[in-house]
Each structure stands twice: as structure tokens, then as C-alpha cells.
Amino acid sequence: MEHKGTRKVSRRQVLRITAVTGVSLAMGTGLVRSLISRAGLHRASETRTQMGTLVIVTIVAPELSAAREMVRNAFGKMEKLEGILSRHRRGTPLDRLNDQGFIETPPPELVEVMQRALTYSSMTDGAFDVTVAPLLELYASHFEAGNRPPADREIERTLESVDYRRVRVDESTIVLEGPEMKVTLDGIAKGYIVDQTVRTLVGDGAERVLINAGGDMAPGGHGSLESPWTVGVRDPADAQGMLAQLRLGGECIATSGDYMQAFTQDRRFHPI
Numbered sequence: 001m002e003h004k005g006t007r008k009v010s011r012r013q014v015l016r017i018t019a020v021t022g023v024s025l026a027m028g029t030g031l032v033r034s035l036i037s038r039a040g041l042h043r044a045s046e047t048r049t050q051m052g053t054l055v056i057v058t059i060v061a062p063e064l065s066a067a068r069e070m071v072r073n074a075f076g077k078m079e080k081l082e083g084i085l086s087r088h089r090r091g092t093p094l095d096r097l098n099d100q101g102f103i104e105t106p107p108p109e110l111v112e113v114m115q116r117a118l119t120y121s122s123m124t125d126g127a128f129d130v131t132v133a134p135l136l137e138l139y140a141s142h143f144e145a146g147n148r149p150p151a152d153r154e155i156e157r158t159l160e161s162v163d164y165r166r167v168r169v170d171e172s173t174i175v176l177e178g179p180e181m182k183v184t185l186d187g188i189a190k191g192y193i194v195d196q197t198v199r200t201l202v203g204d205g206a207e208r209v210l211i212n213a214g215g216d217m218a219p220g221g222h223g224s225l226e227s228p229w230t231v232g233v234r235d236p237a238d239a240q241g242m243l244a245q246l247r248l249g250g251e252c253i254a255t256s257g258d259y260m261q262a263f264t265q266d267r268r269f270h271p272i
Contacts, residue, residue, distance in 0.1 A: 041207055044068045048075055051082055051190050053214025059201060060208040060221070070201050074211070077197050084109050085189040087133065087182075098133070098182040102175045114169045117188050121164035133182035134161045191254050194218045215255040219248050 044067035045058040057074045061067035084107050087094050093110050097103040103110075117130045138158045142150045150158075166177040176183065194211050198220040201209045208221035217231060231248055233255055235241035246253060 042067050044071045046071050046075070050075065050078055051086075051193065051213060052088065053190075055211070055213045057197075058210045059206045061206050066205065070204055070206055073204070074197050074201055077200055078193050078213075081109060081189075081193045081196060085113060085185050085193070087184050087186070094183060094185060097174055097176065101181065102173060104173050106171075106174050108171070111169060111171055111174070113185055113189060113192050114167070114174060114183075116192070117185065118164055118167060118169060120188070126164060128187065129162060129164045130183050130185060130187070131162050131164050131167060131176070131178075131181055133184035134158050134180060136184060137182070190214070191216045191218075191252065195252060216252070217248070217254075218252040219250075 041060050041062060042064035043058065043060050044064065045056065047054055047056045049055070055075075055078065057071050059067045059070050059074075061070060083089065084093050086092050087098060089095060093103055093107055097106070097110075106114075114130070117128075120128045121130065135155070135158050138150050138154060142148055161178055161180045161182070163178060163181075166181065167183070168175040168177060190213055194213050194216050195218055198209050198211055198218045202220045206221055209219065211218050231246050231253060232242040233244045233246065233253075235243045
């Protein structure tokens with residue numbers, strides 16, 4: 001008779017269990033590892049600093065070597081996309097756009113993200129505006145130099161360079177039509193990169209995927225729709241507390257808190 005401690009667990013059971021214990025899967029607790037093993041699956045996970053934050057990639061797949069290779073490929077894909085969409089790296093297509101005010105024959109990924117960003121800017125009547133980069137730089141420079149915010153007149157002058165309606169995007173050219181305009185994709189690029197990476201991993205055969213990129217979390221895999229992940233949203237005022245719990249099937253979640261990035265230690269001034 002087979003001992004209960006070594007009883008075979010079906011893949012469907014594991015998918016449902018790991019959906020409820022999504023954080024445990026990412027952290028690799030002994031119970032979850034045991035369940036995955038008994039289902040004939042293997043887990044690989046790695047944490048790296050990427051896109052200016054900690055990124056955790058966790059994959060469950062039929063073969064351990066394949067799972068590890070998928071993790072490496074995931075970080076490789078994120079690195080490639082970051083090299084296109086980052087404004088913080090010199091020489092990226094976005095950096096060249098900001099330096100020159102235009103870019104010819106832009107990468108299709110940059111065109112796609114810019115078009116999405118302008119759509120969201122229009123939908124929100126400018127509440128989301130990727131041309132806010134000059135204002136972010138103004139605040140950052142003032143707090144670095146003297147730990148104080150810029151004067152109202154400086155803010156008003158800088159706002160003259162913030163207007164998503166003065167950006168032109170097509171497959172051949174991206175143009176910033178206003179003086180001293182710059183684009184930041186910080187509010188959209190990370191989510192796009194995570195989404196694209198999850199899609200690639202599932203296409204490569206991952207049974208279950210979870211990527212957490214500093215609060216931008218995307219699940220994927222064959223069991224995600226029938227057995228959604230349970231994700232906790234941290235309370236910004238309490239490091240040990242949660243504001244809410246959400247169930248994620250095919251959806252993703254993006255969170256942002258002043259406890260992660262702020263211009264001042266008291267978090268009175270921050271870019272959110």
C-alpha cells in the first residue's frame with residue numbers, strides 16, 4: 001500500500017494549491033516544493049535587480065532543466081526590452097528620442113508602448129502623461145541640490161514642455177514637437193515588459209508562471225484562469241499589513257507606493 005506521505009498529486013491539484021499560495025510558490029516553501037515534485041513538475045526561481053527594482057521570476061515546468069532555462073530566457077528578454085524602453089540608460093532608443101526630439105525607424109516595441117501610452121493619456125485627459133519627464137527631472141535636481149521643492153515659477157515654466165498632444169508616433173518616426181520635451185515610460189514600460197515575458201514563457205511550455213517586478217505582478221500558465229492566484233496588496237503605512245487581497249486569473253496587477261520611491265525621507269514629496 002502506498003504511504004500517504006508519498007501519495008501522487010495531480011497537476012490540477014498543484015495548480016489549484018499554488019494559486020492559493022502564490023507568495024509561497026515564489027518563495028519556495030518546503031510544502032509547495034513537495035507538492036510540485038509529487039505532481040511530476042519542477043520549480044525554478046531567481047531574483048535579480050532589473051528595471052531599477054527587484055524582479056522575481058518563478059516557473060513551474062515538467063523538466064527542471066527547462067524551467068531553469070526559461071528563467072534565464074525571461075531575464076534575457078526583460079534586459080532586451082529594458083534596453084529599448086528605458087530613459088535611465090544612455091544610448092537606448094528612448095534616450096535618443098529625448099536627446100534629439102525625434103527618432104527615425106524606431107523599434108516596434110517603442111512604437112507600440114508609445115501608442116498605448118498616448119491612448120491612456122487621451123483616456124485620462126492628461127492625468128497620465130508620458131511627457132512629464134522634465135517635471136520629474138526638475139524635482140529630482142532640486143531635492144538633490146538642496147532638499148527643497150522647486151519654486152512655483154520654475155514648475156510653471158517646466159509645465160510648458162509637458163503635453164502628450166504634441167507627440168507624433170508612427171512606424172517610421174516619433175517626434176516631440178514642443179521645446180525641451182522629454183518622455184518617460186516609467187509608468188507603463190515595466191508592466192509591458194512583464195506582460196511580454198510571461199507570454200513568452202507560457203508559449204515555451206511553462207505550466208505556471210509568476211513574475212513580480214517591484215509591485216508589477218503578472219501570472220500565467222495553463223491553470224491560471226481556472227485557479228486564479230491570490231495576491232496581497234501591501235499597506236504603504238504598515239510594512240506588515242495588507243490593504244486588500246485580489247484574485248488574479250488572466251489579469252495582472254500594478255501597484256505603486258510612496259514607500260518605494262520618494263524625493264524626501266518623510267515621503268511628503270514623491271513622483272506618484
